[in-house]
Structure formats: C-alpha cells, structure tokens
Amino acid sequence: MRTRTLITRIAIGTTAVAVAALTATQAATAHGGDDDDDKQDFRGTLMELNGSGVSGDVRVVDEDGELRVKVDARGVENMQMHMSHIHGHADLSQASCPDMSVAGADGILSIGEGLPAYGPVFVTIANDHVMKPRLKFDRDFTMTDPGSPLAGASVDEMGDLGKFVIVVHGMTAADDGEPGNGVMPGYIPALPVACAVLEEH
Ligand SMILES: [Cu+2]
16 A cells, blocks of 8 residues: 555656646746737837937837836946836827937937927836846736826737837936926936837837
C-alpha cells in the first residue's frame, strides 16, 4: 500500500507540473502573439519638446480590449515626478505632436499651447517618481480616464490608435510657459518634454 500511495503522489505531481507548464504556455501566447491580424500594434519614437533632451520609444498593442503600453523615455529629469498620457482629440480626429514654434515669445511650450496639436488626456499611463533619468514601464489599461472625453469608457471606444499620441511631462524651467499666471521657476510637472506619434506596424 505504501508503494501505491507513492505512485499516486508521483502521478499527481506530474499532472501538476504539466498543468503549470500549460498555464505558462498560454500566458506566453497571450502576451507574445503579435502576429494576429485582429490586434492593433503601434510604435512611435519620442521626440523632445522644450529642449528636454528626452528620447526613446513607445509601443501600444491592443490586445482584446486591453491596451498594453510600453514606454522607454531616456533623459528625463532624475528624482522627479513624470506624468505620461495618451493624448487625442475629443472628436477622435488625428492628433499630432506640437511644433516648438507654437511656444510663443517665451520659448516654453506649455501644456496648454500643445493642446491644439495633441488634445486632452485620454489615458494616464504614468505618474512616476523616477530614481534614475529614465521612465520605463510596461502596463495594461482597460479604461480611459474618468475626466477624458470618453469619460471612463472602455479603451475600445478610442478606435484607431493611430489617431493618438503619447506625451511625457515634467522638467525644470523658467516657468510653465503660460503668460502671467505667477508660476515660479522650478520643476514644472505638466511641462511637455517629449511626444511620440503612433504608427501602425
Ligand atoms: Cu499629458
């Protein structure tokens, strides 16, 4: 009887290993199958704004109603808070990255001056305090922000992701680029430092 019990235990153990292996395979497929035609796969290059020196790349993959967002922004100010968002227009028309020429006489592109190009926030993808000069993450999102034009709806409602851009914020500047609002020189969390247009792959 002892032998039989041992064999039963080994059999159960083998089944458990097999189930674990199967689960791991399924998980890998869920995040690794980039060749499926029903997925939107967008990539973009972060271009600096406000002379920030920030560069890097982004990727947004729509996986069954879930946006997997990867951002690697190099050269962000160290030991500071950096917001990042998916921006777009309320009417879902094509968003773009602003040209620094819209910054006006002060030469500082404020978050407001960029709005005609990139539009309001749809999804907040980062609000991170970085411990090195790099904002890097890989996160999933299912809902738009409650304050976005889609008011907390499923990210499916965003439609074509190619109409959106990703903006990274936060740098030290003389002010926030808006005239006469009393913002003092220092770290301006909302100041745009990089922007990436999303292009389908
Ligand atoms: Cu933003």
